[in-house]
Structures are given as structure tokens and as C-alpha cells.
Amino acid sequence: MKKIFLLTIILVISITFTKAQNVNVQSAFMYLRGGQLDKALEKIELAIKNEKTMTEAKTWAYRGRIYLKISVSKEAKYKSLDSNSVQKAYDSYQKSIELDKDKEYLQDNINDINACGILFTIVGVDSYKKKDYPKALDAFDKAILINSKDTVATYYAAFCAEFTKNRTKAKDYFRSLIKLNYNEPSIYTALASIYKEEKDTTKTIKIIRDGRKKFPQNYDLIISEANYFLSTGEDIKAQSALKQAIEKDSTNPVIHYNFGVIYEKIRDFERAEISYKNALRLKAGYNDALYNLGALYVFIAKEIFNQAKNLPLDQTKEYDNLMAKANKFLQQALPYLEKAIKAEPNDKAVLSSLKEIYSRFNKTKNLDIIKKVIADSGKNSGLINDLELSSLSSDFNLVELIKDTDVTKKQ
Helix, strand or coil: CCHHHHHHHHHHHHHHHHHHHHEEEEEEEHHHHHCCHHHHHHHHHHHHCCHHHHCCHHHHHHHHHHHHHHHHCCCHHCCCCCCCCHHHHHHHHHHHHHHCCCCCCCCHHHHHHHHHHHHHHHHHHHHHHHCCCHHHHHHHHHHHHHHHCHHHEEEEEHHHHHHHCCHHHHHHHHHHHHHHHCCCCCCHHHHHHHHCCCCHHHEEEEEHHHHHCCCCHHHHHHHHHHHHHHCCHHHHHHHHHHHHHHCCCCCCHHHHHHHHHHHHHCCCCCHHHHHHHHHHCCCCCCCHHHHHHHHHCCCCCCHHHHHHHCCCCHHHHHHHHHHHHHHHHHHHHHHHHHHHHHCHHHHHHHHEEEEHHHHCCCCHHHHHEEEEEHHHCCCCHHHHHHHHCCCCCCCCCCHHHHHHCCCCCCC
């Protein structure tokens, strides 16, 4: 009888002790259900430190739900309970799955883990907007780990990886988007740009062509193709791509500028001049176009000078005529080069050209300024503001000036 009584006492103590251990889990659940997240968090943190309840799948499942509720709460007092609530929710669910031998909570855990994936994406987008790309990438990585087909997370992750110079990860994510048939042309232009930087010409053009096949009318892909051909010296192909681009947007100064570059390379100087002027008409301070147009006139002038020097000594009239034409090209180059040097006071190529032209036309004041800037390696670049600027020649006609010379002969 005494033994039975003693056994009963032990059993009661054991049950009471077990209940005392579980009370924190139950209290956490009740507080969670009542929306008192601060108290729920307090109780569940006690439960995961208890030797008995820390090994129960239910404990960790409840913990995951509490942190998940904190992460989506709109009340500041609950939202501020933990700044890393999504991660803690995710870790808790994973722990619950590990301990859940009978898979009692498995489906609920999986559903809530998927919710964590969505929340990681939201955190990533918020960080992306703040330009905190490393934090954004970390969040997107976690979202993709949960759901590899989350194209939104993968899209942003790819660009975050690119912005943080993680090319390997960027390429992986861009390629994943292509496999997932993500309907966004920028993934092709971005991936092609990475391959181009890596000097992988085969993959560069393949990705551009794949993009053009999927988005044949996309302007950015047309430009990417044109730029690729320009960089590889395939001028005819570049010209063809640019024609498609200009049909879609004739107001883009860069396209006109690139046309100028191509026409100049194939020695179609008249069209080169028109293209550079079109670029400047659309963008008055376009420095590359300013320089190239000025440099075009200088180049033609030098070609004509060379022709004059190679004439027989008895052809003085022809010599004088060619020299006059060459000088007119140099005069026409001045205003463009002067505008270019004002934008880039230390441009050595422009400084050198201006020095040569000012010397030829005895523009002493301007020549002295240029010499000082060159001698001081740009330290006195402020002197450029003192240049006496030239004006455009109203009677300048490129076609007439180069007539009867051979500077437009195709190479």
C-alpha cells in the first residue's frame, strides 16, 4: 500500500513537472492567438531554453509563427521586437522540420516557410530601393533558396550581384531567368554586357542574338547589338543595327553619333558630318560629338595639306587652292574643338589640335593659353575660360570644299 502511494506521488510530481515545462509553450500559443506578440515571444524564448521543450517540434513551429507574425505586424511596438524576424522564423521552421519525426507539423511548416520566402523578397526589394545591394542580395538569395522559381527575387538578385561585382552569381541568376522564360529583355542586355567585359565574344553575341530572337523590336537589344559590332569593327553589321534603332527612335543623339563614327571609318565624310551635327542638334553639349566633328575637319585638312605637298612645284595655283581649302577646314574645326575643351579642359588630343591650329592662324593669345595649360599638365585649366572663341563660318560647305580632291575615296 505504501509503495502504491509513493508511486502515485511520484507520478503526480512528474506530471506536474511536465506541465510546468510545457506551460511556456502553451502560454506562448495563447498569447500568439490573442495577438500579444511581445508576451508570446517572451514565453517561447523561455521554452527553447528548456531541456524538455527545446527538443519538441511544436515549440519551434510556434516560435516560427510568432516571429512570422512579428515580421508582418503593422504595430510599431511589435514590429520593433526583432529586426531579423523573418530569418528567425525561417530558422525555427527548419528546426521544427528536423525534430518532427512524425511529420505532424510538416505541411504547416512548409506553408510558412514559403511565406518567409515572400517576405525575404519584400525585404530585398526594400533594400534594393535604398541601394543597399549587399543586404538586398542576401535577402534575395534566401528567397531563391526557398523557391528557386521566384523570378522576381531572381531578377533583382541578378542585378544586385552585378552591382556588387559578383559576376559569377550574376551570370547564374541571369541564366536562370532565361531558362525560366522570364519576359524581360534587360536580362539579355545585362548578361551580354558581363560577357563583353570578360571578353567572351562568342557568348556575348549569342546572348544578344537570343535576346533579339525573343524580343526582335526591343530598342535596347538593337543598341547592344550595334555596340557589339562597333567594338569588333564589323561596321556594316553595326550600320544595319543602327538603322533599325534610328527607325524606332530618331531622337537619340548616341545613335546619330555612332552613325558618324561608322561613316567616318568608311570615309563617307559628308554623312559623318551630318550625323555628328544631328547628334549635336539633339544634345548641344555632347562632347564626344563636338570633338569628333572638330577632329573630322582637322583630318580632312591634313589630307588636303598632304595632297598639296605632293604636287609638282610648277602647280602653284592648284597648291594655293588646296591650301585655302585645308585652312577653311581648320577654321571650321575651331568652334567645335573650343567647345569640347571647355567641357574637358585637360583633353590632350584637343589641346594638341588647338595648339596646331592657333599656331597656323597666328592666334597668339589663345596659343599662349593652350601652351600654359599643356605645360602645367592641366593645373591651369581654368585659363581655358579666357580663350577668344571662334564662330562658325556661314559659307562653309563640306561637299563643295572636298570636291575635286581625293579625301572621300573609299578605302
